[in-house]
Amino acid sequence: AQSVTQLDSQVPVFEEAPVELRCNYSSSVSVYLFWYVQYPNQGLQLLLKYLSGSTLVKGINGFEAEFNKSQTSFHLRKPSVHISDTAEYFCAVQVGAGFQKLVFGTGTRLLVSP
Amino acid sequence: DVKVTQSSRYLVKRTGEKVFLECVQDMDHENMFWYRQDPGLGLRLIYFSYDVKMKEKGDIPEGYSVSREKKERFSLILESASTNQTSMYLCASRFPESSYNEQFFGPGTRLTVL
Numbered sequence: 253a254q255s256v257t258q259l260d261s262q263v264p265v266f267e268e269a270p271v272e273l274r275c276n277y278s279s280s281v282s283v284y285l286f287w288y289v290q291y292p293n294q295g296l297q298l299l300l301k302y303l304s305g306s307t308l309v310k311g312i313n314g315f316e317a318e319f320n321k322s323q324t325s326f327h328l329r330k331p332s333v334h335i336s337d338t339a340e341y342f343c344a345v346q347v348g349a350g351f352q353k354l355v356f357g358t359g360t361r362l363l364v365s366p
Numbered sequence: 367d368v369k370v371t372q373s374s375r376y377l378v379k380r381t382g383e384k385v386f387l388e389c390v391q392d393m394d395h396e397n398m399f400w401y402r403q404d405p406g407l408g409l410r411l412i413y414f415s416y417d418v419k420m421k422e423k424g425d426i427p428e429g430y431s432v433s434r435e436k437k438e439r440f441s442l443i444l445e446s447a448s449t450n451q452t453s454m455y456l457c458a459s460r461f462p463e464s465s466y467n468e469q470f471f472g473p474g475t476r477l478t479v480l
Contacts, residue, residue, distance in 0.1 A: 295471035358408040
C-alpha cells in the first residue's frame, strides 16, 4: 500500500523567514504528487501539483515544491512566509494514471508568528 | 469555479441516531468522495463514487454507507452514530477525464456525537 510521510506535525516560524515542509512517499512507480492547504475552518485547496516534466513546481501564494525521484520526496518551500500562511498543509500522492485514489499524509501545521 | 457545498458546517447528534451528511457539487463531476479528518491521522477515505448509483468502499467504510441517486449529490449515512464517529467530514469531487486531476473539496462538516 502506498504511504505518505510528513515528518513534521507542526512547524513554527517567524514572519518573513523561509520555510520547508517535508514530504516523502513510498511508491517506486510513477506517481502524481499534490500539496493541499487547509486554512482554519475551511476545506482543502490545491497549492500545486507535480505530474511530469520539470521537477520544480510553482504553485499559488509563492509556494514551490521540488520532486526528487531518487529520494522519493516532494518538499514544499516558501522563501518568505506571511502571517496569512498559517494553515495546515497536506501532501498527497496518486499512483498511476486513470482512476486512482489519493493517499494523504497526516498533515503539517505551519504556525507563522510576528 | 467549482463549488462543493456541504449541508451543515456543524452538527451535534446523539449516540444511536441515524445521520445524513449531504454534499452537492455544481460542475457535473462524475467522481465524488467522502473523507474523515482526524488530528494526527490526516484524511482517510470512507467511500467514493465513480458515477451515479456507483459506489466503492474506501479505507475505513465500517459504520458508514453512501447514496448517489443524482450526479451532483453524494450522501454519507451513519446508520447508528457512535462517539468514535465524532470527526470532521470532507466531501470532494473530481472530473475524471484528466487522469491526474485535482479533487475539489467542500468546507467540511464537523460532527459531534454525544
